[in-house]
Amino acid sequence: MEDQALVMKNVCKDFKVLNRHEGLKGSIQDLFSRDYKTISAVKDVSLEVARGEIIGYLGPNGAGKSTTIKMMTGVLEPTSGEILVNGKVPYKNRTENCENIGVVFGQRSQLWWSLPLIESFKLLRDLYMVPQQQYEDMIELYRSLVDIEPIINKPVRQMSLGQRTLSDILAAFIHNPAIVFLDEPTIGLDVSMKDKIRALIKGLNKEKNTTVILTTHDMGDVDALCRRIVIIDKGMKIYDNDIEHLKGYFGSYRTLHMKLADDTWEQMLIDEKTTDVMQVITEKQKVTKIKDIRLEEISTEEVIKKIYEGEAV
Amino acid sequence: MEKKTRGFSFYADIYRKILVQDLKTKMSYRADFIISTIGMIMVNLSGFVTFLILFRNFPTINGWDYYHMLFLYGFSLVALTPVQCFFDNNWNLRFMVTSGDFIKYCFRPVNVFFYFMSEVFDVKGLGQLAFGIGTLIYAWAHIGIPVTALTIGKLLVFLLTASLFMIALMNAAAATCFWIRNSGYVMVIMFRFKDFAKYPSSIFSGIFKFLFTFIIPIAFIAYYPSLVILDPDNVPLLSWLSPFIGILFFWLSYKFWMLGVRKYDFTGS
Structure with missing residues (x-):
């Protein structure tokens, strides 16, 4: 168990949705209605991810990807089944789980909008209680992987989308988490920026042995970063193996x-x-x-x- | 992995750091800063002028004369400052919840409520504070309340109490957005209600008095707490109890807010 960064066993997640009725009369009915239907977003998913592995977590829109990610990050509680992130149950102690994960959403910056990047880094250092030496080493590592000079003193609000994504990824690693979740990190970026981002993720993964769970629709990301892919559709895991194996199947x-x-x-x-x-x-x-x-x-x-x-x- | 504990001093330190950074950037947008300061002064002035005109025509309201009313007015202005300065992000809550952006507050190893509120500090509240303090001192001097450690101490405690009620009200109103879609109206209504806080609750009768005391506790924003200072020989029990009720209301509103966070299924993304 020790060398597994993430373990999921028979995880299911159901949502209760109100059956809506039509028209004005229907809306009034809805106010008092207890007529729920259950929607299964995730059905019996089991998964193990080793330390330092980068997996591509794929699936069409609405397949249950985000729901799974939300359960892994401790935001949602699974209806049944077991999840262990770094050996701990994420939703039972959200705060503790957050110490050890990093999250990036491609289109939503999590940094302080009006602050220069370096100030955001310092605030994160304090929030995660990162020792000064470890923080400085990390910044040094960043410098060796990407050219951060043009953005380090720039407020996030003035950045281009590419710079912002880059910043968000750097920010997600600052406390040296065991697992980083990247949700479509290259969406909307130009080709050269995509390459830059991929190289950065690869570099950080190699240097820090960070586990990366990557959800994406861009197969370029998968080709550049992942050896193993997991595909989920209609809430069920339909594929989990090396990408080469998959290609062999369609050989x-x-x-x-x-x-x-x-x-x-x-x-x-x-x-x-x-x-x-x-x-x-x-x-x-x-x-x-x-x-x-x-x-x-x-x-x-x-x-x-x-x-x-x-x-x- | 050692367990990190985050206590009060940790949160105070983080808040201070965010605040300093935030003020620095606000100052750098100079035009914006000046215009909003002027706007804030105008808002307070116009409120004050309305108040004066009203009193030209009604020298006393239900036994309250001009200076007592002025005291109540100043008291409510000061008491409303914390909600304006520190909890202003409540106004953005519903937009973040509907767009799904709210989820970002759940990924940090700190209290979600704290992290969310720490993001915005509204400087405009400071002008209101200065205005309120001025009014309060002016009325205080004219009424001739003795300046002792006891009266000042009481004033501070009951100002804090009053703020707690307003904060609780706005938290609860904002948190409704986790359940209903048009929660903007709830907030606006609550925010309008605060205007009633400027008048002595004794002018309301029957059902309204009950409503404004126990359901939407705006009578606690200025009326009950200020009686402790204005009428020390005749303090109703509710005034003495108000600090405890204030803490209770604040705690309830916080729980309600956090319940919303837990319940929210984040389908916006």
Whole structure:
């Protein structure tokens, strides 16, 4: 148990939702109604994450990702099942759990809006009671991983989205937590900023052996950071293994790119078991001229898409 | 992992640090600072002028003369300062709850209520404080209340009491947003109610007196506490009890607020 940063055993979460009625009469009825229906957001999820591991926690919108994250961070209590974060039950002692986790939401800054970044860092140092030496070492580490000079004295409100995300990630590590939860950290960022953020996460994970639970819709994040992915859909865990394994499963799939006469690229996913690639090209050539051809292995993006669409694993 | 304890001195220290940083940034937006200060003075002046006009026409209200009423007015202004300065973020609560941004307050190893309130310090309350103190001293001198350690001590205790009631009222009103969607109205109504605090509760009768004493305790914001100083020979029991009732109301409102946090399912994200 000691080397597990996070353990979930048969965790379920139900929400009670009021059955709403239509119209004015219905609204009045709702005021006194005890007519609830139960919605299962998370069904029987078990999961173990080792120290220092980065896992990609994926799933379509509404799959139950955020609910799980909220249970892991101690904000929500599971309806049944057991969760241990750093060996402790998160919701039983929220404050204590918070000492050991860091959380970043891609679009919501948790820093003090009007304060320069360095002041936010100092306040966090005091909030988490981080020893001065440890704090200074951490800032030093930050300096070695990213160029923080342009943002360190800038108030958060004046930052670009990329700078703000970067700041939020740095802030989440300042108390050297055992686990960091990153919720879509690269959403809305340009390509070079995405690379920067990914490199930073990787660097911090390596240096501090921090466990990272990454939820994202960007497969670039997954490819750059995670070896293992967990996929959840309709509240159930449907996949939990190495990403390579998953690609192996779809090993017979190829992505065919064709540059057509009007210089546009057309893209097709082909299962070599059922379709012959050459035949597809020949068929296409009968209709239009093909200027260039590229054949690729299936991308992570397409693998995930296939799974979301319900192809068995 | 050693357990870290966070006591009163920890919270006081954190609050002071946040406050200093916040004031620094506020000062740096100079135009904003000056305009809001001027605005605040105008608001207080206009309130005061209304009060004067009223008293030109009614020299006494239910046995209360001009200076006693002025005392009550000043008392309520001072008593309303803490809620304005330290608990102003209550006004933002409902927006954060509906947008889902509120969740960020749950990820720090500190009390959620404290962390939320510490984020905003409203400087405008300070002008109101100065205005209130001025009025209070002026009325005090004219009524001829003796200045002794006892009267000053009483004044401070009962000012604090009065503040607790107003804070409790606003906490409770703000916390309704965890359950209902249009909680803005509840807050505005509560905030309007405070205007009644400037008048002696004895002008209300029957049902209103009961309502303003026990249900929405605005009679405690100025009337009952100030009687201790204005009419020391004739203090009703409720006045003596008000510090304890104040603490109770504050504690209840805090519990209600925290219950809202626990109950809130954070589906806004």
